[in-house]
Amino acid sequence: MKILFCGESFPEARKQLDALLPNDEILAFPPEKIGPHIKEADVVVPLVTRVDETIICQGTFGLIQQFGVGLESVDIEAATKHGVRVARIPSEESGNAASVAEHAILLMLMLSRKWNVITAARKEGTKVPWGSPAGQALRGKTVCVVGLGGVGRELVRRLSGFEVQIITVDDHPGRFVPGIAISRSCSLAGLQESLAYADYVVICINYTPDRFHLIGEREISSMKPGVFLVNVARGGLLDQDTLLKALRSGHVAGAGLDVYWEEPVDMGHPLFSENVIATPHIAGVTDVSYEGIARAFAENMRRYASGEPPLYLANAPASPRAIKPRV
Structure with a gap:
């Protein structure tokens, strides 16, 4: 799968995932440059970038997966309308x-x-x-x-x-x-x-x-x-x-x-x-936090790729987008 990070901040997150998802391609671009890459993404990671209906309609991705808790930058209503699941990683877990x-x-x-x-x-x-x-x-x-x-x-x-x-x-x-x-x-x-x-x-x-x-x-x-x-x-x-x-x-x-x-x-x-x-939004940027989030994130990638519902969903589309067949 191709996993698109909508931003280049929090680089340690991608390092953690590289080891856990060796068969997936993890991409990261600044918000102003994500447009041309939306169509090739299977999963979108918003970070703090606004993921609205325009972006959702540009792609065929079926999952918006946050690397962490916050989903305030995601138009969940639009995602649900277009069959895109939205998931987060609960902070305590x-x-x-x-x-x-x-x-x-x-x-x-x-x-x-x-x-x-x-x-x-x-x-x-x-x-x-x-x-x-x-x-x-x-x-x-x-x-x-x-x-x-x-x-x-x-x-x-x-x-x-x-x-x-x-x-x-x-x-x-x-x-x-x-x-x-x-x-x-x-x-x-x-x-x-x-x-x-x-x-x-x-x-x-x-x-x-x-x-x-x-x-x-x-x-x-x-x-x-x-x-x-x-x-x-x-x-x-x-x-x-x-x-x-x-x-x-x-x-x-x-x-x-x-x-x-x-x-x-x-x-x-x-x-x-x-x-x-x-401090520069680093309260949750620790070894313990990143290891825990990365493990939960990787599990949701496994579930999504195999057709299982991801964990920690924030919505429930009536007709979820199917994952694109791997070439």
């Missing part, structure tokens, strides 16, 4: 959720311990008093975890060891983490009220179009002065203009971002002149 949760804690700790102040002083050769600056411990603080899916649950498990108070906000209010005490749990309807209690807010929730700027002006204004805000979910969930204003005023003390309103993001944006720890 692959180890991705654990990796992202670890990264969220890394961002929290870097903000707490004033990492930007330390690195700026070192870069400028500034002499600072030994034992300075004083940081903030997580112990005794309140953390609001927005989204209790795979990443959120893994984050809550890890946060419990830091002796913090945990608040959860979720679109499935019945979800919980076995053995972990949650101080307060509510639905999305209670988001603003819950944010008011938090010293740290971590965005982990899945992105859908109706959640564009879920954390906007009303939500940020309801947070405590001096709050730290972390986003390891999707950039569209957070209003970057409102965040910039809040950072400049000091209402938000700092932000840890691994995802952005556009990717790759322009690092010349004024937001990055504030107290922001910025």
Whole structure:
């Protein structure tokens, strides 16, 4: 089969698959150059590229398989209409959720311990008093975890060891983490009220179009002065203009971002002149995560090639496109 990656980012993903799928051809092109290669693809991997009805109609591929969780760039309705299956790799099964949760804690700790102040002083050769600056411990603080899916649950498990108070906000209010005490749990309807209690807010929730700027002006204004805000979910969930204003005023003390309103993001944006720890969408880019995702991805390629339904489908076309016969 020919597997087309719609982008050249995340190169380690393709290296993992080369070893697992030696009989398949893995192609990768930047988004603006995928057009001529759509017709030859059996499987399309969107990454962060928009796969809409135009692209779907240009090809004969029968499967859109994400290398990971996010499907916000895929027109699932159009795919279903044209008989194209769409699948993802759940984060908990692959180890991705654990990796992202670890990264969220890394961002929290870097903000707490004033990492930007330390690195700026070192870069400028500034002499600072030994034992300075004083940081903030997580112990005794309140953390609001927005989204209790795979990443959120893994984050809550890890946060419990830091002796913090945990608040959860979720679109499935019945979800919980076995053995972990949650101080307060509510639905999305209670988001603003819950944010008011938090010293740290971590965005982990899945992105859908109706959640564009879920954390906007009303939500940020309801947070405590001096709050730290972390986003390891999707950039569209957070209003970057409102965040910039809040950072400049000091209402938000700092932000840890691994995802952005556009990717790759322009690092010349004024937001990055504030107290922001910025990483290039690498929260889930670890050995454990990539190995787990690659294994699940390869299994779905095997299933698809043999005529079996792929696992972890996000749709169910009435008349799925058949795989093209191998030459």
